[in-house]
Amino acid sequence: NAGVTQTPKFQVLKTGQSMTLQCAQDMNHEYMSWYRQDPGMGLRLIHYSVGAGITDQGEVPNGYNVSRSTTEDFPLRLLSAAPSQTSVYFCASSYSPGRGTEAFFGQGTRLTVV
Amino acid sequence: DAKTTQPNSMESNEEEPVHLPCNHSTISGTDYIHWYRQLPSQGPEYVIHGLTSNVNNRMASLAIAEDRKSSTLILHRATLRDAAVYYCILIGRGGATNKLIFGTGTLLAVQP
Numbered sequence: 001n002a003g004v005t006q007t008p009k010f011q012v013l014k015t016g017q018s019m020t021l022q023c024a025q026d027m028n029h030e031y032m033s034w035y036r037q038d039p040g041m042g043l044r045l046i047h048y049s050v051g052a053g054i055t056d057q058g059e060v061p062n063g064y065n066v067s068r069s070t071t072e073d074f075p076l077r078l079l080s081a082a083p084s085q086t087s088v089y090f091c092a093s094s095y096s097p098g099r100g101t102e103a104f105f106g107q108g109t110r111l112t113v114v
Numbered sequence: 115d116a117k118t119t120q121p122n123s124m125e126s127n128e129e130e131p132v133h134l135p136c137n138h139s140t141i142s143g144t145d146y147i148h149w150y151r152q153l154p155s156q157g158p159e160y161v162i163h164g165l166t167s168n169v170n171n172r173m174a175s176l177a178i179a180e181d182r183k184s185s186t187l188i189l190h191r192a193t194l195r196d197a198a199v200y201y202c203i204l205i206g207r208g209g210a211t212n213k214l215i216f217g218t219g220t221l222l223a224v225q226p
Contacts, residue, residue, distance in 0.1 A: 033213065033214065035216075041218075042199075042201070042216045042217060042218050042219060043158065043216040044216070045213060045214070045215060045216075048213055050212075058213070059215070090157050090158070092157075092158075092214065094214075096212060097146075097148075097205045097212055097213055097214055098144075098146070098205055098206055098207035098212035099207070100146040100148075100163055100165060100205070102148075102160035102163065103150075103158075103160060103214055104160070105157030105158050105159065106157055107156065107157055108156075108157050
């Protein structure tokens, strides 16, 4: 049981490049989400999904796309990277949060955009 | 959205109990009270959650006020490993509130 796995752990991009951050979970969780954490700040919700084929925007969705074709995977796409997207990105999964279940987080992807 | 208010920082001595407060005066009847913590350079980890009654687990205890407008996370014997940012989060059952939204949390320092 691997939990929540994020790849890559580190990434450096040039401004304007695109990339996909991968997130996979093996707990059959219906709810998955992406957060970003800037230095010295709390986590901010980017996008989330309540099940395969269903996604919605969080607090800071601009510049990011998501899709959820399977229960296990929830990739985050940066279409045209900007220095303002330099951050640590965390993926999380859980059964429905509103049912009082715990969320599991990945170890994070540290992204630098130069 | 129901909001929470926590002190920015707190200090404790090793092996002493720590009481981390959280105010949530606009909590609705179906909101769960969750606590997460984030150790340095790691992702957040679940600590405990409750709805109305006090809760205990291997990591901590959660004391919920009778009117549910405040709660306290209790670490019974702080260790150096408990130094982290602690987040108190309300999660509702409705679509707009059925998500984990982090505030700024409380930075707990543990002195040896």
